[in-house]
Amino acid sequence: MLVLGAGLVGLASAWLLQRRGHPVVLVDPAIDGPPPAGGGSWAALGVLMAQVFHRSSGRGWRLRQRSHALWPQWLDALEAEGHAVARRAGLLLLASGDAELARQQRLAAERQRRGVSLGLWSPERLRELRPQLPAAALGGLHSPGDGQLDPGQAMAALLASARAGGLTCLPEAASRLERTGQGAGGGWRLIGSAGSSVEAPWLVLCTGVATAALLESLGHSLPMEPVLGQALELELNGQPAWSAPDSGWPGAVAWRGINLVPRPDLPGGRRLWLGATLEPGCRPNPEALSDLRGWGEAGLDWLGSATVTRHWQGQRCRPCQQPAPVLEVLEPGLVVASGHYRNGVLLAPATAEWVASRITTGVGA
Numbered sequence: 118m119l120v121l122g123a124g125l126v127g128l129a130s131a132w133l134l135q136r137r138g139h140p141v142v143l144v145d146p147a148i149d150g151p152p153p154a155g156g157g158s159w160a161a162l163g164v165l166m167a168q169v170f171h172r173s174s175g176r177g178w179r180l181r182q183r184s185h186a187l188w189p190q191w192l193d194a195l196e197a198e199g200h201a202v203a204r205r206a207g208l209l210l211l212a213s214g215d216a217e218l219a220r221q222q223r224l225a226a227e228r229q230r231r232g233v234s235l236g237l238w239s240p241e242r243l244r245e246l247r248p249q250l251p252a253a254a255l256g257g258l259h260s261p262g263d264g265q266l267d268p269g270q271a272m273a274a275l276l277a278s279a280r281a282g283g284l285t286c287l288p289e290a291a292s293r294l295e296r297t298g299q300g301a302g303g304g305w306r307l308i309g310s311a312g313s314s315v316e317a318p319w320l321v322l323c324t325g326v327a328t329a330a331l332l333e334s335l336g337h338s339l340p341m342e343p344v345l346g347q348a349l350e351l352e353l354n355g356q357p358a359w360s361a362p363d364s365g366w367p368g369a370v371a372w373r374g375i376n377l378v379p380r381p382d383l384p385g386g387r388r389l390w391l392g393a394t395l396e397p398g399c400r401p402n403p404e405a406l407s408d409l410r411g412w413g414e415a416g417l418d419w420l421g422s423a424t425v426t427r428h429w430q431g432q433r434c435r436p437c438q439q440p441a442p443v444l445e446v447l448e449p450g451l452v453v454a455s456g457h458y459r460n461g462v463l464l465a466p467a468t469a470e471w472v473a474s475r476i477t478t479g480v481g482a
């Protein structure tokens with residue numbers, strides 16, 4: 118099995134395939150090297166939005182529900198092997214307008230019918246958390262089952278665990294892909310940027326924004342476009358509201374599309390992550406960064422006086438002609454698991470399971 122791309126999706130797929138007994142070669146110049154320019158997984162905040170998804174049926178819903186069930190199992194398994202990944206439960210979506218508030222109320226009622234508990238937080242309830250939350254918030258939808266994990270730690274854990282299980286790593290870029298016409302799946306040969314040559318019956322493309330060009334070299338047109346995201350790490354001047362044991366802090370908080378993620382586990386215990394901007398293309402926009410820094414004009418003094426300790430950016434891969442993500446077998450032995458756009462961290466386990474099921478059952482061989 119050749120898995121191309123060692124972002125979260127490729128690592129998750131390689132890890133699961135390895136555990137299910139398939140020999141895997143994971144190919145990516147970023148293995149053991151610096152994060153790739155534009156790689157989505159290194160930039161992600163790791164917010165997991167499954168239960169608050171606006172739809173209640175279809176593929177997107179099923180993938181989210183599956184990942185929601187799998188992530189805790191995966192993290193427990195990794196932790197049992199000694200690979201800890203920081204994670205926190207809880208997500209609060211704040212409403213900035215009447216339409217958003219009405220949507221939240223409808224969603225809470227719908228999820229209630231499915232036995233999923235989402236709490237509607239009144240303005241009075243939010244007031245108890247002031248001045249930490251934006252005064253303009255009209256209400257909020259709290260999901261105790263959603264939350265956040267550290268994507269960098271999750272990637273390191275998956276790689277270490279898969280390596281211990283016998284994963285072969287090729288730290289090169291795939292510079293050429295060829296059909297060999299041998300083997301049940303048709304057969305593939307990969308030529309690496311340092312000249313390595315590897316053959317396998319299956320080729321799994323988890324190469325994010327590079328996927329479209331690789332597919333084009335094989336005669337497939339599957340356009341995808343980059344959408345840049347900037348993010349910030351801030352250090353607060355004083356003790357954060359969430360540091361008190363009985364603070365009642367809701368977890369990650371989303372306001373006007375920007376997530377605030379408490380990171381008490383980072384050095385000093387007073388840091389948070391803020392992100393991410395949504396900018397079509399690859400070039401960062403200073404205005405979007407300024408809006409991000411103010412948490413969507415939240416007008417909060419405690420946030421304004423915090424110090425920026427890190428600023429980073431990455432690219433999400435958005436499919437142009439179909440919904441995210443692209444999970445397809447394009448020809449015998451050629452699997453595409455890419456284009457996860459804004460939810461690749463959440464969807465990595467369900468994607469890996471989909472990839473493994475294609476290969477185990479031979480669908481596409």
Ligand SMILES: Cc1cc2nc3c(=O)[nH]c(=O)nc-3n(C[C@H](O)[C@H](O)[C@H](O)COP(=O)(O)OP(=O)(O)OC[C@H]3O[C@@H](n4cnc5c(N)ncnc54)[C@H](O)[C@@H]3O)c2cc1C
Nearest residue numbers: 122124126157158162163164291325327346460461462463
């Ligand atoms: C700022 C930001 C914040 C985000 N926040 C969240 C969030 O909170 N929650 C969430 O679920 N999602 C979030 N996302 C989205 C998420 O990061 C992506 O959907 C996810 O990381 C996609 O993972 P991937 O493995 O498909 O791609 P990537 O992480 O981009 O990995 C692709 C890999 O392919 C490799 N590659 C490319 N070309 C080749 C080649 N020729 N040969 C070999 N390897 C190659 C690259 O080196 C790279 O390592 C965020 C994204 C951004 C940018």
